[in-house]
Amino acid sequence: MENVVQTNLITSTANNKVKLPEKFAFFAANIGDIPIMTIIGGYLLIYYTNVVGLNPAAVGILFLVARILDAVADPIVGYLIDHLPRVRMGRFRPWLILGSLLCSINFLALWLGPDLANSGKLLIAYITYLLIGPTFACMDISLNSLIPAMTSSTKERNTLSIIKGVAYIIGATVCSMIVVPFVASFSTERMGYHWLIIAVSVFVFVMCTIGSLGVKERVLPTRTDNYPIKLLFKIVFQSKPLIVLFVGSLFVMVGNAVRQGSQIYYLTYNADNPGLMVTASLVGLVMMLISIGFMPFLIKRFDKKHVLIASFILAAIGAIALFPVPYHSGALIVTTIGVNSLGLGALMSINYSLQADTIDYVEWKHGYRAEGIVSSLNSFVAKVGQALGGAIPAFMLSMTGFNAEANAQNGSTLLGINLSMSVIPFVTILLGALIYCAYPLTRDRIVRITSELDLRNKDK
Numbered sequence: 001m002e003n004v005v006q007t008n009l010i011t012s013t014a015n016n017k018v019k020l021p022e023k024f025a026f027f028a029a030n031i032g033d034i035p036i037m038t039i040i041g042g043y044l045l046i047y048y049t050n051v052v053g054l055n056p057a058a059v060g061i062l063f064l065v066a067r068i069l070d071a072v073a074d075p076i077v078g079y080l081i082d083h084l085p086r087v088r089m090g091r092f093r094p095w096l097i098l099g100s101l102l103c104s105i106n107f108l109a110l111w112l113g114p115d116l117a118n119s120g121k122l123l124i125a126y127i128t129y130l131l132i133g134p135t136f137a138c139m140d141i142s143l144n145s146l147i148p149a150m151t152s153s154t155k156e157r158n159t160l161s162i163i164k165g166v167a168y169i170i171g172a173t174v175c176s177m178i179v180v181p182f183v184a185s186f187s188t189e190r191m192g193y194h195w196l197i198i199a200v201s202v203f204v205f206v207m208c209t210i211g212s213l214g215v216k217e218r219v220l221p222t223r224t225d226n227y228p229i230k231l232l233f234k235i236v237f238q239s240k241p242l243i244v245l246f247v248g249s250l251f252v253m254v255g256n257a258v259r260q261g262s263q264i265y266y267l268t269y270n271a272d273n274p275g276l277m278v279t280a281s282l283v284g285l286v287m288m289l290i291s292i293g294f295m296p297f298l299i300k301r302f303d304k305k306h307v308l309i310a311s312f313i314l315a316a317i318g319a320i321a322l323f324p325v326p327y328h329s330g331a332l333i334v335t336t337i338g339v340n341s342l343g344l345g346a347l348m349s350i351n352y353s354l355q356a357d358t359i360d361y362v363e364w365k366h367g368y369r370a371e372g373i374v375s376s377l378n379s380f381v382a383k384v385g386q387a388l389g390g391a392i393p394a395f396m397l398s399m400t401g402f403n404a405e406a407n408a409q410n411g412s413t414l415l416g417i418n419l420s421m422s423v424i425p426f427v428t429i430l431l432g433a434l435i436y437c438a439y440p441l442t443r444d445r446i447v448r449i450t451s452e453l454d455l456r457n458k459d460k
Helices: 020-052 056-072 074-083 095-116 122-145 147-149 154-184 189-214 229-237 240-271 277-302 302-322 330-366 370-401 411-421 423-434 443-459
Strands: none
Touching: 020 056, 020 095, 020 122, 020 147, 020 189, 020 240, 020 370, 056 074, 056 122, 056 370, 074 122, 074 229, 074 370, 095 122, 095 189, 095 240, 095 277, 122 147, 122 370, 147 154, 154 189, 154 277, 154 330, 154 370, 154 423, 154 443, 229 240, 229 330, 229 370, 240 302, 240 330, 240 370, 240 411, 240 423, 277 302, 277 330, 302 330, 302 423, 330 370, 330 443, 370 411, 411 423
């Protein structure tokens, strides 16, 4: 192969070992990365409609248009991160700190700006929602690039991916559990949201900074030149594992975002029990942790691809099982959410390990390390998924006559919310599982690719 990049893939077990303090730091950085999009996905819609007073259809258009436009910028951010000069801290850690600072400031403006403004509320929402994308991308892409940069050991990468999955699950669950009671503890809903956003912004910056300072980047390119922009098309569109991984993830992200955006409405209006959010979140956390606990055994026994497909099918079953459940059957509602969470737990724990494998594949096939662009595709998929998934419940509410001032909704609205929580996620997640059937990187092939990259390094 011509123009092969020789990467400093350190073969010694000692140098590839990620020590326990680093793992804690990596966990901290990922915990810091979670609240921004989790709270936006779960509560920004209801905040904009019930507190700020924006029309749900207008918010739906905002979510769809602004996030898709924003997602287009992600590959640009990834390309820039890949080509920025390495500094003493490394290739990715400085941009993680900078991104967390910018994103935290913009997160404040996204929530407080439209509410505190006397006029132009929707315009402020558009501007801040559009800006949250590139600021979050700087933080998120840098963080997602760390796993393949911290170690070339498949075992260590799997461990880091599981740590990332655990951090995501715990962070998202804690956010879901504390938002409602935290907001309710204040004299007004508006004041509760304001203090919540201030606290979250500080938390994000502090945790990402602690995490950035506590990890090391070991896998480094040895050649000084970077891949040319003309090669970007081949890296993105002529790498089948990347295409399958991210298209499949897109469908799953859409389904998950639809459920995430609909759950507070379902528990508030269908189940008439918003306090059930705490129980549902706790059960979801336990089921995801159980799923993660079995991951080392399952990955050792079966191919990661097959484990992933099975987990998607389980998540889809958990989604569709909610549709016939009576609205006031709290135990059954929580059970279906638990089954869905059991399937999603596997995805969260091994998805980034698959992403690290595709980075090795890109180097093996095209000759260049491209952590930034690959991670940016992951961010792109997440944002498009959230844009589509966030818009669907908003449009469903608008079409079925949702009334934010009413304590009870009409039958059409309740049915629309139910469809958003069950049928729509079932279809999209199942489509994602079908796409993943074409994923070509089996366990044996990854071993061969890694071995060949090691040989290239020795022969340089």
